[in-house]
Amino acid sequence: MSGLGGRTVNLVEEGRKMLRNLFLIALVLGMLVGVLVGVAACGGNTGDTTTPAASTPAPAPATSPAGTPTQAADDPAAQFASLCAGCHEADGSGGFGPDLRGEDNAGRVAEQVRSGGGSMPSFSGDLTGDQIDALAAWVVSEL
Secondary structure (H helix, E strand, O other), X not given: OEEEOOEEEOHHHHHHHHHHHHHHHHHHHHHHHHHHHHHHHHOOOOOOOOOOOOOOOOOOOOEOOOOOEOHHHHOHHHHHHHHHHXXXXXXXXXXXXXXXXXXXXXXXXXXXHHHOEOOEOOOOOOOOXXXXXXXXXXXXXXX
């Protein structure tokens, strides 16, 4: 204890207050850093139409032992089941990807399949243009 102008200052109590304040500041800064790292890691959908670098590649179209495409390669329902249902569910109700039921614009669906965007990869390397158009028409008519 020490006296300053008739006022007694408790140095121990002042030290505790200072440590508590420093702890709170460190806690808030730590939480802020955690939130910033989490946001940076998640990315979020910013409307960016580029394909994410760490996307899982889509499986190649089914082929026969001779290496020629099988019937499933031209079957939009089979293509949806193998390429799309993992994110959009088998019935198109969504999940990781958006709900496709009630989609009425085959051109918009085809463009999204061709180009990807957000968290969806492009499938233009896995499907031909005709297969993409057929798949988009199937999504609009069947889901």
